[in-house]
Ligand code: G3H
């Protein structure tokens with residue numbers, strides 16, 4: 164099977180009340196852990212590459228590794244694993260063009276920090292080039308708080324999506340999906356202690372997502388796929404392992420999984436997860452080093468890290484996204 168766009172995936176996800184997982188990839192073990200989970204669970208998949216990931220690993224390595232994962236699925240499991248390869252947070256036309264020319268089937272142009280008119284102009288330019296090349300485009304309205312590579316947006320500078328803008332944005336740009344801001348946030352520290360309450364175990368409980376905004380957006384764009392960024396749950400078991408093995412991540416907090424499941428039942432067709440992959444991998448490696456201080460072969464600690472990613476992704480596919488068995 165060739166790499167596919169997300170068009171068909173989103174249509175089925177919208178109608179079926181589930182979401183596709185969009186997982187960020189940076190190296191071989193992460194790609195293998197995610198794709199092995201998708202193979203096991205027969206789940207359609209979006210592998211996404213940020214500008215930083217592309218700079219770290221190089222476009223060609225990531226592309227070849229993804230092609231290898233698809234070939235492996237066919238050979239070892241006899242299974243056509245549908246994978247969409249997506250540019251995450253493209254910030255210029257040139258970056259989007261380079262990914263389209265280099266074989267990606269989907270790009271995000273993130274003009275969310277620009278004015279409404281500038282966001283429309285840039286997004287429309289990307290859509291025209293992408294559609295001419297059979298590639299789909301995700302746009303964004305509203306600004307998430309948190310950290311993405313070089314960009315840090317404080318909670319005060321973040322802004323929810325304004326539902327009254329979405330129809331005009333979609334019709335004037337021609338985008339295929341729309342990322343919205345309803346209270347999710349990038350990274351492992353999504354909320355400050357002041358924004359949260361604490362449960363009996365002293366763990367931060369974040370404010371609920373703004374489902375009222377999501378409902379209003381979906382009413383205005385019936386049948387149209389919505390995307391949620393910043394949707395890691397920051398599992399506390401990983402944070403605990405990290406903190407018990409030399410790490411220091413106080414008050415790391417994410418989006419409760421039941422709220423993501425609720426979003427996936429509605430118009431949300433793509434849910435972005437990166438930080439949870441990083442946490443699974445880091446927790447595994449920290450624990451391994453603490454238990455085996457004399458080991459130094461990267462295969463020894465990367466193998467359990469890859470397994471940790473695989474089991475975390477399996478859990479997401481089944482219990483959060485609901486996309487198992489849909490490939
Ligand atoms: O939204 C951001 C993603 O987590 C990618 O992060 O830019 O550090 O690769 P990155």
Ligand code: 13P
Pocket residue numbers: 187251252348349350351391392393394395396435436437438439
């Ligand atoms: P997290 O930091 O919550 O994993 O968000 C990832 C993301 O939105 C990638 O675009």
Ligand code: ZN
Pocket residue numbers: 252349392393435
């Ligand atoms: Zn994002």
